[in-house]
Amino acid sequence: MGAEPGDTESVSFNHIGICVGDLDRSRRFYEEVLGFHYWWELDVPDEASGPLMQIPPPVGSKAVYLVNGRFVLELLHFAGAGIHPAPRRVMNDLGFTHLSVAVADISATVAKVRPAGGEILEDTDMGGRAIMVRDPDGQLVELTTFGFRAMWPPWPDQAAPPA
Numbered sequence: 001m002g003a004e005p006g007d008t009e010s011v012s013f014n015h016i017g018i019c020v021g022d023l024d025r026s027r028r029f030y031e032e033v034l035g036f037h038y039w040w041e042l043d044v045p046d047e048a049s050g051p052l053m054q055i056p057p058p059v060g061s062k063a064v065y066l067v068n069g070r071f072v073l074e075l076l077h078f079a080g081a082g083i084h085p086a087p088r089r090v091m092n093d094l095g096f097t098h099l100s101v102a103v104a105d106i107s108a109t110v111a112k113v114r115p116a117g118g119e120i121l122e123d124t125d126m127g128g129r130a131i132m133v134r135d136p137d138g139q140l141v142e143l144t145t146f147g148f149r150a151m152w153p154p155w156p157d158q159a160a161p162p163a
Helices: 023-032 046-053 106-116 146-151
Strands: 016-019 037-044 061-068 071-078 099-103 119-121 130-134 140-145
Touching: 023 037, 023 061, 023 071, 023 106, 037 046, 046 061, 099 106, 099 146, 106 119, 106 130, 106 140, 140 146
Parallel strands: 016 071, 099 140
Antiparallel strands: 037 061, 061 071, 119 130, 130 140
C-alpha cells in the first residue's frame, strides 16, 4: 500500500484501537470525560475481521470510531468471540502503555472519571499538572495540562533556526 496522492510521506497514522467490554459504557467515558466525539461505527463481517484479527468465528466484531481533533480512537467489541480479561497493566509492561490527553482543567476532568465508570489513581497526582486514571476496562489514561506541551521541542516539520 502506498501513500495517498499528494502525501509526502509513505506512512500515515490511522487510529488506536482499544478492546472494550461494553461499547456504550466506554463511549460514554471517552465522550463525557475526555471530549471525544462519535464519528461512525462498523459491524465488521466475520469473514473480514476473523482472519485479520486472528480470531476464529463467530467474531461478532463491532467498531465505534471516536475523534478528538484529528486523533481517532477505535473502540472494539467482540460479541461473538467474547472478551478475554486482561491483567491490570502497568507502565513497564511491554507494548502499548497508555493514552495521554491534555485537558484545560484537570480537576474538572477528574471529577467526571468515576461517574463515567473510570478509576482515579490518586497516588499519581503531580500537583495538578498530571494524573493517571483508568477507563472502565482498566486502560491507563494520563491527564496533563496544556502546559505540558510547552516543554516540547519544536515540531519536526518546523524549520530549524539558522545556525
